[in-house]
Amino acid sequence: MTALQSPPEPAGTTEPSSSSRRTKRRATALAPRDKLILGLMLGIPALVHIALVWVPAFGSVVLSFSSWDGIGGFEDIEWVGFQNYVDIFTRYPRFWPAFQHNLIWLLFLLVIPTVAGLLLAVLLDRQLRFGRLYQSALYLPMVLSLALVGFIWQLIYQPEQGLLNNVLGTASTDPVNWLGDPDINLYAVLVAAGWRHTGYIMLLYLAGLKSVDPALKEAAALDGANAWQTFFRVTFPVLKPVNVVVLVVTVIEGLRAFDIVYVINKGRNGLELLSVLVTDNIIGESSRIGWGSALAVILLLIALGVIIPRLFQVFREEGRS
Amino acid sequence: MTSFSASPHPLMGRRALLKAIIAGAGIAAVPGLAACGSDSGGTATDTVSFGNNLSDQVPKDAITAVINAFQSESGLKVAINTKQHEQYQEQINNYLQGKPDDVLAWFAGYRMRFFAEKGLTGDLSEVWSKVSGGYEPALKEASTASDGKQYLIPFTQYPWGVFYRKSVWQQRGYAVPKTLDELVGLSTKMQADGLVPIAFAQKQGWPGMGTFDQLNFRINGYQFHVDLMAGKEDWQSPKVKEVFDTWKRLLPFHQENALGREWQEAAQSLQQGKAGMFLLGSFVAQQFKADEREDLDFFPYPEINPEHGQDTVEAPIDGYMMSKKPANAAGAAKLLEYLSTPAAQATYLKSDPTAVATSNKADTSGYNSLQKKAAQVIKEAAHITQFLDRDTDPRFASDAATNGLNAFIQNPDDIDSILKGMADQAKTIFTE
Amino acid sequence: MTFRPGRILLHVFLVLTCLATLAPLLWALYASLRTYDDTARNGYFSIAESxxxxxxxxxxxxxxxxxxxxNTLIVTLPALVLVLLLSSMVAYGVSRFSFKFNLALLMLFTAGNLLPQQVIVTPLYRLYLLTPVPGWxxxxxxxxDSQFGLVLIHVAFQSGFCVFVLSNYMKTIPHELSEAARVDGAGVFRQYWQVxxxxxxxxxxxxxxxxxxxIYNDFLWALVLIQTGDKMPITSALQNLKGTFFVDNNLVAAGSLLVALPTLVVFFVLQRQFIGGLTLGATKG
Known part of the structure; x- marks a missing residue:
């Protein structure tokens, strides 16, 4: 995915406008057989995607208006209108903390790993001895599952036995309960999540930076621009498409975050997240399908609310150009 | 087409991709092929499928030994489907509605009855008519749903109590407390001696329920426990408040930071002599090496309200149910019948000596001292409870109850608002 | 060039950052190499006895x-191949041709990739319960309870992201290339497949x-859609080490690292190709 900013060498470049005009002409000139084949190439994947992703998602929206224990046929479902939503907002003690934690989570991921990843990418985007080694080391946490990340960081955060308190020298005197104290555990977990996320962001930006024409930078340097100015005037604008990808990836990561807190303490005691509440209610013994689905829909709305406007803007810009 | 050779990507790339796809397709066919083989075996009538939730090595080996003994005795084949213990529990709804095994592990209590009422599990009253002589009436009651039929074959059972190390107590001259005041006195003394009086862990979310249960039925009695769990009593009632007030009084004697600790760690502090007592199920002994287990003892929770004394013991029953439409009903009945026998239970307990048999014909001479005590305590109890999360609606237990207790442990001064939250949720759930 | 202080500072910073990044993993590795008795006696923050x-x-x-x-392999590999194949077809259609539903289709996939798994899972279970497939x-x-079903949902769920990425990529490929093939008489599929x-x-x-x-790291789909313990993917196997009643963190650490091994291997093996893909554009200009 990181390669998306790196177009292969064109065999011979012509003006883009003429090519896009030709595209339109070609589209109308498709042979019937080609139309059929194209239809299949688009239709089959779209069908799979719609049937297994969108239809169930729509189903969840419908179920969010029900009270159902997940047992028996659909005729057993009792419809309660917006009752679940009203109850969630007004008498579910875990909802608002979870909502707040999700926002903090999202904000944290959007700021810290993004800035750190961009910084590392800029530092590594040059002829550097061991450059690839550094990249590998920094990217490594990304391939680990969040569940494993959760486990590894538990070894670090344990009050008496953990690495952190021992390094800080607080293990024997007054151990900080990093994961047990609800005032700090969210941030402790965010460090772990950010640890995993930073390398990924770095790689995305690195890919974007590789596609910046060095001639542009040289020209800027010749004009007397310093490194900062070059970065903000020349490099950063080129990274705009990467920023969109980073945003999408981070929002997904932020809202799907689940495994890591689930492994640590099932998402309780300061680590509540909406995804955990949904899971608690629809997976497992409790099976409050309607209630859990309503929570899922809220989660969905947040995700779409953050992303869709931005995507619309980007796609529309592309459509115009 | 020759113009494409000028492209930076040699054709090799495409070929490699193709190879990968073919390889992938080949592998995709594997599960199908493998499935064919096992399918033919599954439909044969001499095979019984068995859903097992004992996934840890020791209990898994123990239950496998039981199944092997059954196979050689009956001539039937048993296909064991082992799932990780917690996963099994999380999947139970989907599992029972999907393709459940003929015989499957579950617990006595509210949830067992609920499944029975929903028609998700099979009626076992016929099997029970053959085996009822081997069980005390209390166990039959615990296996019976609201329609008066039985849906569970009890297998093993373990009591909850306050565990301690005999050697530590002897050395310090501690005596078993009989009343709440004595418990407070003892705890104060332990604190002065530099011990943590009561080991405590609530990271997993359920051990604290044990504390609540004990306080609740000691203060309000067995029937109140049952009614509260069934959603018939109000969580904001003064009776519940008294439970939390008592707990709050005892909280300073409990190990700090309970929410960041797993019960295994708390058990370690008991084992190392850093903590004086630990309220838990007898499975706590699994954290002790075999030679240390003889040093482990327990007592039932002290009396709080003389009206109820120590008449109730929490002793969850593990057992087996039959699926709604077993592929091999006759075989399933045979297996269930076998699981009710003292021999089957003894085979299991040989490998896992922290529980006791549910059969009243079980030979207890092979029990270790802890098992003997456990059997005696269960036998003497007037009422048996299963445990908060087994006695109530899981919709309430897994979310409202767990998080309510956690909130209390975090902020013991917020009892009123916490109880309001729990009461609100209980009303929503139990009227749904 | 070699003795610029800025460079040295940069290397020092990068080395420290890398060490900090690897520290948690190394700590887990260290724990996994020690015995339970050792850490029980001396604690984890100590020199290993052996x-x-x-x-x-x-x-x-x-x-x-x-x-x-x-188990994981027979789900992951087919899912991987299928998702890349199907997504690249969609990306091809969406990015190389303009037709009425172009943007809508792209939006559908892109938005689909934002859905949290939990939003889908309950109705999906019902759907899977009602869908018969041939016994073979x-x-x-x-x-x-079929691995085929797992492959399908992985493909469907991940295709959103893949379409998004691949269509972005394909837009950068000059139209002249496929145009040339078209003039040579190649149909849409051949243009896609060969160019x-x-x-x-x-x-x-x-x-x-x-x-x-x-796909390798996922366990939520399997948790809901697989009911036979023997068919579970490796991510859930780890649970078998974390006994309900006894936790040996050193053993779990070792098991966790073993479970992570294939992803680490794939990462190191494909890294060359990966970074190769990254640097491709850098040769420009």
Whole structure:
């Protein structure tokens, strides 16, 4: 995915406008057989995607208006209108903390790993001895599952036995309960999540930076621009498409975050997240399908609310150009 | 087409991709092929499928030994489907509605009855008519749903109590407390001696329920426990408040930071002599090496309200149910019948000596001292409870109850608002 | 050039950052090499009395890892191939042709990739429970409890992200290339298969690495859709080490590292291709 900013060498470049005009002409000139084949190439994947992703998602929206224990046929479902939503907002003690934690989570991921990843990418985007080694080391946490990340960081955060308190020298005197104290555990977990996320962001930006024409930078340097100015005037604008990808990836990561807190303490005691509440209610013994689905829909709305406007803007810009 | 050779990507790339796809397709066919083989075996009538939730090595080996003994005795084949213990529990709804095994592990209590009422599990009253002589009436009651039929074959059972190390107590001259005041006195003394009086862990979310249960039925009695769990009593009632007030009084004697600790760690502090007592199920002994287990003892929770004394013991029953439409009903009945026998239970307990048999014909001479005590305590109890999360609606237990207790442990001064939250949720759930 | 202080400072900073990044993993590795008795006596923050691979061999057999590796493999590989194939077809259609539903289709996939799994899972379970499949594909004769069903949902769920990425990539491929093929009489499929797909190799390689780790690391789908313990993927096998009643963190650490091993191997093996894909554009100008 990181390669998306790196177009292969064109065999011979012509003006883009003429090519896009030709595209339109070609589209109308498709042979019937080609139309059929194209239809299949688009239709089959779209069908799979719609049937297994969108239809169930729509189903969840419908179920969010029900009270159902997940047992028996659909005729057993009792419809309660917006009752679940009203109850969630007004008498579910875990909802608002979870909502707040999700926002903090999202904000944290959007700021810290993004800035750190961009910084590392800029530092590594040059002829550097061991450059690839550094990249590998920094990217490594990304391939680990969040569940494993959760486990590894538990070894670090344990009050008496953990690495952190021992390094800080607080293990024997007054151990900080990093994961047990609800005032700090969210941030402790965010460090772990950010640890995993930073390398990924770095790689995305690195890919974007590789596609910046060095001639542009040289020209800027010749004009007397310093490194900062070059970065903000020349490099950063080129990274705009990467920023969109980073945003999408981070929002997904932020809202799907689940495994890591689930492994640590099932998402309780300061680590509540909406995804955990949904899971608690629809997976497992409790099976409050309607209630859990309503929570899922809220989660969905947040995700779409953050992303869709931005995507619309980007796609529309592309459509115009 | 020759113009494409000028492209930076040699054709090799495409070929490699193709190879990968073919390889992938080949592998995709594997599960199908493998499935064919096992399918033919599954439909044969001499095979019984068995859903097992004992996934840890020791209990898994123990239950496998039981199944092997059954196979050689009956001539039937048993296909064991082992799932990780917690996963099994999380999947139970989907599992029972999907393709459940003929015989499957579950617990006595509210949830067992609920499944029975929903028609998700099979009626076992016929099997029970053959085996009822081997069980005390209390166990039959615990296996019976609201329609008066039985849906569970009890297998093993373990009591909850306050565990301690005999050697530590002897050395310090501690005596078993009989009343709440004595418990407070003892705890104060332990604190002065530099011990943590009561080991405590609530990271997993359920051990604290044990504390609540004990306080609740000691203060309000067995029937109140049952009614509260069934959603018939109000969580904001003064009776519940008294439970939390008592707990709050005892909280300073409990190990700090309970929410960041797993019960295994708390058990370690008991084992190392850093903590004086630990309220838990007898499975706590699994954290002790075999030679240390003889040093482990327990007592039932002290009396709080003389009206109820120590008449109730929490002793969850593990057992087996039959699926709604077993592929091999006759075989399933045979297996269930076998699981009710003292021999089957003894085979299991040989490998896992922290529980006791549910059969009243079980030979207890092979029990270790802890098992003997456990059997005696269960036998003497007037009422048996299963445990908060087994006695109530899981919709309430897994979310409202767990998080309510956690909130209390975090902020013991917020009892009123916490109880309001729990009461609100209980009303929503139990009227749904 | 070699003695610029800025460079040295840069290297110092990068080395420190890398060490900080690797520290948690190394700490887990250290724990996994120690015995339970050692850490129980001395604590984790101590010099090891001895280092041993015993935990790894115990984890290997006790959790029955080979079996679960295979389970994961027969889900991950087909899912990976299928998702790349199907997504590249959609991306091709969406990015190389303009028709009425172009943007809508792209939006559909892109937005689909934002849905949290939990939003889908309940109705999906119902759908799988009601969908019969031939016995040779699944012994449950349903999509439920079948590895084929797992492959399908991975493909469907991950295709959103892949379409998004690949269509972005394909837009950068000059139209002249496929145009030339068209003039040579190649149909749309041949243009896709012989021209566009080979050019997408770097993107496909990068995506393959990412998707491999994602599909490999997933456990939520399996938790809901698989009901036979023997069919569970390796991510759930780890639970077998974390006994309900007894936790040996050293053993779990060893098991966790073993479970992570394939993703690490794939990462190191494909890294060259991965970074190769990255640097492709750098040669420009």
């Amino acid at each position: 280092l041993t691979f015993d935990n790894f061999s115990t984890a290997w057999t006790q959790a029955d890892l080979p079996h679960y590796y295979l 594909l699944s012994d449950s004769e349903l999509l439920l 566009i797909l080979p050019l997408c190799r770097p993107a496909l390689a990068a995506l393959a690495t990412l998707e491999f780790t994602w």
